Amino acid sequence: MTYNAVTWLLDRNVDEGRGGKVVFDDTVSKLTYGELQQQTRRVGNMLRRLGVRREERVALIMLDTVDFPVAFLGAIRAGVVPVPLNTLLTSEQFSYILGDCRARVLFVSEALLPVLNDVIGRLPDLEHVVVAGQDAHGHRKLSDELARESDAFTTAPTHAEEPAFWLYSSGSTGMPKGVRHLQASLQATAETYGKQVLDVRENDVCLSAAKLFFAYGLGNSLTFPMSVGATTVLNSSRPTPELMFALLNKYNPTIFYGAPTLFAAMLNDEAMRGARAGTGLRICASAGEALPESVGNNWKSRFGVDILDGIGSTELLHIFLSNAPDDIKYGTSGRPVPGYKVRLVNDAGGEVPDGEIGELLVEAPSAGEGYWNQRSKSRNTFQGNWTRTGDKYVRNADGRYTFCGRADDMFKVSGIWVSPFEVESALITHPAVLEAAVVPEADPEGLLKPKAFVVLRTGCETDNLYEALKEHVKQKIGPWKYPRWIDVVDDLPKTANGKIQRYKLRH
Structure with missing residues (x-):
């Protein structure tokens, strides 16, 4: 067939009968x-x-x-x-x-x-x-x-x-x-995440900060709206907070897709303090990196619209773990998208119980066929029905999944796993910190400890800040997880879609 x-x-x-309807603007x-x-x-x-x-x-x-x-x-x-x-x-x-x-x-x-x-x-x-x-x-x-x-x-x-x-x-x-x-993969993402999580509709107008060349942006701007005969507003420029607010107010989209870095920037842009997010917005979605709880709560408080945080990958084409409109818990990636199965495994391949960190494996109808000309990497990632994501997660007692970090970003302090993302999330709740990245650093004895790189908000002073940040993290997530060293930087290295490149910060 x-x-x-x-x-x-x-x-x-x-x-x-939608031949005369605008699909792209x-x-x-x-x-x-x-x-x-x-x-x-x-x-x-x-x-x-x-x-x-x-x-x-x-x-x-x-x-x-x-x-x-x-x-x-x-x-x-x-x-x-x-x-x-x-x-x-x-x-x-x-x-x-x-x-x-x-x-x-x-x-x-x-x-x-x-x-x-x-x-x-x-x-x-x-x-x-x-x-x-x-x-x-x-x-x-x-x-x-x-x-x-x-x-x-x-x-x-x-x-x-x-x-x-x-x-x-x-x-x-x-x-x-x-x-x-594969040919069927676009429809697979539309009928799972698009239909059963987003509930994308024919009268929706969609706006995505992520570009069409990304797997995330391709679904947001092309697959999901076209699957129901909706309309997409395309933006060819860099998605700055100013431009996104302008597009939100001009076109009044009903669905806005962003990433944690952008949502945080839109909330913290001094010039945009009084900006609105349009009048028609019914839902926002986020992917690329885990959304900090503080960003989700602050966005909902300011604009009255929830952000559905989820995780996807190029290998799996779109989001496979997500919060849903009627089931949101900020600080988590939610539950498996209908049609997808997930499991957490340890280094030996055994499944881990609730509360323990494991690598996330996904069984997906939208999984890629493999990497081109990369046989060994294909075998390591695409293993039968399951795809290894390289993401470390914890399954909570309520069945939700909490992101801990990439497999190659995790490290142990005093024999206990430390998630860079957890430390970063604690740091950005301090009023002086705009962005943060955490990597392992060896102390004089050769033992690994957290080191933080922070971008400060405009006008913040560094006097007494270092000790204040260390104490802030201790109080938030535990005394052994605080950063032993903190460097203030102008910006953090990131990929084109906003993911922090922690490996560039390691020595």
Whole structure:
């Protein structure tokens, strides 16, 4: 039996009478479901004219505009595999990934061309560059290429279990790895988290700070709204607190997807103290890192809307543990999303009881097929029905799960596990601290103790602060967990999606 994700996501909406409804609004251009259907068919014809065959790869280095879903869904419609890339990468990283995936065509936003100028000519597999923008700078121009094509195209008769697209992991500890995702995986996330947790609806307007090239952003802005015929507002710029508040008030979205760093910044931005979060907002969602309890409570207190904190991964495509609208406990990642199973195991692979730290394994309908050209890493991560996440969790007596840290971030003090995230969460409840990161540091005897790096709020003084912070942590979470050393820094190293890169702070 054939199955193509675009038939379910897009053509079904047109068949059900939503052809004239706006699906994407990037603040400059709008696209209806019917127009998107026509444009994706044109992409299919264009790729065929350029000689791209089924199962071959095309890369997308594109800003969040209406051109992204046109290229992404058009490739899938043709049975070609789109590979969206993080637009914030360096030339070296782009060169590595484009060579690794052997993309034959590159779709790129005009504004991103400069970082690729020294890369394009060195890729033997790359045959065509298609530029979305006003000036193609000697390459093919997307609008011109599509204007040449017919919007009559027969969708490729793909299979539900064949690769539809790849996403590269964030690469926080090395070069990114290409995760191969299947045709049926988008629908799987929509019918689990999208439908049964978010309860996304046809009349929703969605706004995501996370970009489409992230697994999280792809679900937020494309999969979930399109699964029910809703509308998405796309933002091609950096998601600053000022810009997010402006978009929230201009478009009044009903669902706002952010990350802990952004929610904290929006709460603490001095210039935005009186800002509102729109009038239509009914729910917010957070992922990327665990949401500190204080941030969730402060957001609800100020805006009257809950944040559904959850955890997902590139390997599993979207969120698999989450709080739900009627079941929220800030400081936890909630419970397994319906359709997903989880378990916690120790180093020997045995399951751990409630209250003990273990590594989180997930059985997921949306799990990737494996990493491209990374056999040993695929075997280590994708183990039968289960996927190893590398996240350390505790299952509480009430069945909720509390994040403790990444497996390679955890360390023991006096024989007791210390979670960097727990210490960080305690530190940011102090009124002087805006952000914090904690890593292990050896004392003169060679024993590991917590060391903290903190970003202070504007105007805070450091006089007597160090001892005050140490005492604050002792009172919050226990006397052995306090940071023995505290460095005040201007900012913390992070990945493009806001995750703290603690390994960069270790000596």
